[in-house]
Amino acid sequence: MNQKEFITNYDFKFKKKFGQNFLTDDNILNNIVKSADVDRDTLVIEIGCGAGALTKKIIEYTDMVIGYEIDETLKPILNTINANIIFDDFLKRDIKEDIKKYNYKKLYVIANLPYYITTPIINKIITDNLNVDKIVVMVQKEVGDRFSAKPNTKEYNSLTVFINYYFNVNKLFVVSKNVFIPKPNVDSIVICLNKKEEKLNVINEELFFKLIRDSFTQKRKTLKNNLKNYNFNIISEVLKENNYNDDVRAESLPLEMFVKISNRLS
């Protein structure tokens, strides 16, 4: 049974609240999986299997696939696919527990993400400390721009800084809204995040992450205003050494500056 037959035979109702826009273009599905470069030693996590169009492509390359799907009405089609599909909310899962029985060398995430929770999903992948080697995901085009945004642009935010600390970001290709059913309102982009072999030297990661989050609390406010609970004399010193004024905003600071500030505060 393919995606089309399932939708017709089972009278499947698309649920907007779950961000259900299924990809119908076989070439694009192939390109997503090919660009991830999966092999038999790779465990792949797919978030949001839908009717399994992408899942079916992934299992051509590896037997180790865990898919997450929140919508149980997709069981009749997903149960026909030879993959470990977990019908649950990805955001609530203990992923470390789910993956521990697999003997893998590389861990990848490949997905056409449900757009309404892109940021929480990426945050979870990062903060669960899964040590993911590569993430190849389709996201809303504007969100993809944020992943690779440069300081002083409106797209640059705390997520940009987090992602660039862990990963090298590559934009792979833009995908038209016309290749989905139902057709979404926005265009999409496939992004590849490759784990950085050498991360920047952060003395206290907990403090570093908190500093980034706090610095961007109110984007239009200066760093000084957002960081009222910090010792700003120390921060001011670091800013001056790097030719920034005290009235700088977080959106002007590159990742390296957050590292320098947090290391000096540590």
Ligand code: SAM
């Ligand atoms: N992979 C399919 C494809 O490419 O055609 C479907 C992609 S669709 C954009 C996103 C899928 O994520 C939907 O099937 C939706 O039900 C599922 N989903 C939404 N929220 C989820 C969650 N919290 N956990 C797991 N799956 C979720």
